[in-house]
Structures are given as structure tokens and as C-alpha cells.
Amino acid sequence: MDRVKYEIGDVVRLKKMHPCGSDKWEIYRTGIDFGLKCQGCGHRVMIPRVKFEKAVRERWSQGVSDSQA
Numbered sequence: 001m002d003r004v005k006y007e008i009g010d011v012v013r014l015k016k017m018h019p020c021g022s023d024k025w026e027i028y029r030t031g032i033d034f035g036l037k038c039q040g041c042g043h044r045v046m047i048p049r050v051k052f053e054k055a056v057r058e059r060w061s062q063g064v065s066d067s068q069a
């Protein structure tokens with residue numbers, strides 16, 4: 001049972017393609033609902049975590065560390 005941990009800044013590929021032609025989304029909010037920003041057009045959506053996890057095909061972690069903060 002390994003649970004994928006999604007973090008803000010991660011980019012995911014969803015099964016469903018956005019009308020703009022992009023299937024990549026950046027996570028900008030996590031929690032019960034996930035906030036996703038389309039990498040193609042910048043459109044933002046909120047979807048429940050359960051739905052989101054089922055829709056994800058691939059995930060790239062950004063590995064961004066904010067040591068400057």
C-alpha cells in the first residue's frame with residue numbers, strides 16, 4: 001500500500017484532455033478538493049481528491065525547495 005503524496009507544484013497528466021489540447025495540469029491546491037491549473041491555457045478547476053486520484057495517469061514531482069523563503 002503505497003500512497004502517492006501529491007504536493008503543490010506537482011504536474012500530473014490526466015486521462016481527460018482539456019479542450020485546449022493539453023492533458024497536463026499543475027497542482028496549486030491540495031486537501032479534500034484539489035485545485036488544478038491547465039498547463040496549456042491556465043484554466044483553473046477544483047475537483048474532489050477521490051475523483052482526481054482516479055483521473056491521474058502520470059505525475060511529475062517538481063521537487064522545488066523554497067530555501068529562500
Ligand SMILES: [Zn+2]
Nearest residue numbers: 018020038041
Ligand atoms: Zn486548457
